[in-house]
Amino acid sequence: MSPRSRSHPAGRIIAVVADVMAVILGLWILMYLLDANRANDLVRFVHDAADWLAGWSRDLFTFDKEWARVVAGYGLAAVVYLFVGHAIAGRVNH
Incomplete structure (x- = not known):
């Protein structure tokens, strides 16, 4: 049985939410550094x-x-x- 098949659905959800939050923050850093057009709707949303x-x-x-x-x-x-989300997900999974 693989480790993923034993993971709890709540743990997977917590890890995914943490990943999405980190991606949004990373995307904004990238957009800022590349001087993205702040009048653009996607840039404003991010x-x-x-x-x-x-x-x-x-x-x-x-x-x-x-x-x-x-x-x-x-x-x-x-x-x-990322750290806190995956730590919590790890505790939920065990």
């Missing part, structure tokens, strides 16, 4: 979602360069969501 997800870490760092603040603030949120 930015708004990332702002909400990283509300607690968005202005945590005070680097001189704005790109470093964006990468550190939103990147920290993505890493925390």
Whole structure:
């Protein structure tokens, strides 16, 4: 029996939600660094979602360069969501 077949559905859902949150944050970092058009609906949606997800870490760092603040603030949120989400999913699965 493979490990995946023994996993609990709730654990898989928690891991997927954590992954989606991290992807949204990573996508915003990429869009910011590539200077995406903020008037575009998709860019606005991703930015708004990332702002909400990283509300607690968005202005945590005070680097001189704005790109470093964006990468550190939103990147920290993505890493925390991945770590915590997968840790919780692992506990649910066992």
